Amino acid sequence: MFERLRAMLIKEFIQVFRDPRMRIVLFVLPALQTIIFGYAVNMDVKNIPTAIFDRDNSSESRELAAIMASSGYFRIVKHIGSDDEARKLLDRGTVRLVLGFEHGFSEKLRGGETAPLQALLDGSDSNTAGVVMGYLARLATEYNGRLQSAYLSRLAGQTPRIGRVELASRAWFNPNLESPPFYVPAVITNILFVITMLLSSMAIVREKEIGTIEQVIVTPIRKGEFILGKTLPFVLIGYIDVFLISAVGALVFDTPVRGSLWLLFLATTLFLMSSLGIGLLISTVSHTQQQAMMSAFFIIFPAMLLSGFAFPIENMPEPAQWLTLLNPLRYYMVIIRGIFMKGVGFGIIWPQLAALAGIGVVVLLVAVARFKKTVG
Template identity: 40%
Template sequence: MRSFSLARYWSIVKKEIIQIKRDRPSLAIALAMPLMMLFLFGYAVNTDVSEIKTAVWNQSPSAYSRELVSQLENTRIFQVIAYPGSYSELEAMLDDGSARAALVIPPDYTRKRDRQERAEVQLLIDGSDPNIARTASANAQLIIQNNSMTILEERMQKQGMGPLDPAVELDTRVLFNPNMESIVFNIPGLIGLIMQNVTMILTAFSLVREKERGTMEQLIVTPIRPLELLLGKITPYVFIGFFSFCLVLLLGSTWFGVPVKGSVPLLVALSVLFLLTTLTLGIFISTVAKTQLQAMQIAFAFILPSVLLSGFMFPRETMPVVIQWLGGIVPLTYFLEILRGIFLKGVGLEALWRESIGMVLFFLLIISVAILRFRKKIE
């Protein structure tokens, strides 16, 4: 049985480099698309809710009602855009989307406040977007609670009583992302997602392109072994993918202001491992597909589930156990934990060894299956 030949491997590498140079559109995609996708998704994928367009129907104009409206606006969560004069106007604004929330202050609001009676206000929320609805409801409740506490303290002081001290006080500290900005959470994930998509699609075409151009017949008559051919195909894309990774990493850290808190050498090493994994997955796809169109379809059939199952958009802890298991066979799942651990928490390999082993096992599994599927013959 022939052993691995470095000379045959290097000949495949040089052949692939020549093809990449001739295929300039693919090279441009590999270098320009990561930057374009990072800009696009970096600004588009934002779960922070602010400036919710709010209409206020103030039926009791007074200092009390104006103070309440001012408290809503000062949070910067709500943005008062209109003061309609009826329920029909409120409903029309909620229906056409010009307003996402509507505050209704009843006619007896000021009178009840003067009499120190319980006053009620109503908040109508457009629930078609649950994220906006939850944010609006939670913040409005906090504002009303703080307003009620302030009124209660004022009444107690007028009666000669001391200030109202809470029985329980909560001291909250938010670690790793103190301002709870979604962009700090999203940028590391976007880097992994972009690198997976670009490198997988490029390598998914490699062997298929050989079949369509008829050059696979020339490779068949050579003594090149499957492992040498597959590794030779992958190697040039490793350097292209690594260069693209450095570009998006630099852009994410400087332009979007998300610094790497952990070890940069560790991040680079594990990123190269992830690139090898996704490139190998692309090679596996090319051994399955017979045309470039099939390769593209299979690649996209893998990309969409990986976005949903990896924890990029939704927390995996809330998913059913079976779905979590399915996410465990997606390499992006492990790499997202690595990226966010190094970017946000600054942890080392002692906290990321499980994810690293997971990617190594996935790489070995896919490269083995790809070699078994590859046959140096035309069916």
């Protein structure tokens, strides 16, 4: 019995390890995924892109802005001069927070009054917005304590009227900081990527396994037509999935699409070019469906983590942030959240659309070229 079992085990190990690609999938890829996950999974909220709208332009307002910047939580990226500029920055996602100092901010503090500090937050990411509000409240409290100490030391023996900063925060796009408006668009992105990529990664390799690829090659059908015929059904499935999840989100979770449906259709088409192209590329380099599935999952999980789905990209180390630039999920996530929650138009999200188009064209061309080398 043990000899037979031993022989069977040896046979299975030889069968698994004789393929160099399988050895890479089993040992190299898990190590790479561990490194990527370790950098990408970061629950800390730091380096929050922040704009300053300082109408007061006083030493007190500049001091408080400097305290915010030196805390490590906020990164001042721009000083602005109008409400319209603040709206555009929040719409584009360039900043997550706009701090506003009204005229008379310093005078109220010096006169012992309450000086409001206005904070406009991007509420599309409810988790981050909640954490940011907590940071702001704590820093405002610390600043009030510093004011009190400074006035008391300056006016020893007297009872001065001490001003204080009062935080007045408002979350745009998601005033109640609810989770469904943030997660429903992300669910659409992830499900669409997983389904279309897995299906397309099996498309050609399945023909190889059952031996029908040679029969297809000798037919009059062109290779481009063959790939188009393989991918179009998955494109239609992707559109149906987007429609179904959007309908469920609107009816069950009250997260309707606030932007243009045609723009959503365009963005989905460009995203499908990328996901199907990656799947086809995997299918052309894989010999078995098992290899194709394992390779697809190796790409799927890092792509999700590096998309900004749950962890803000600005919190990741700089090498990981550069890596996200190659990730189509990153761009589609920004687009679909903007359309769902902010109702943004083409003028706001055209950079993400252009990036998706570029990635999709390149990946599809590489997949087609690889397919020709494989079967030609």
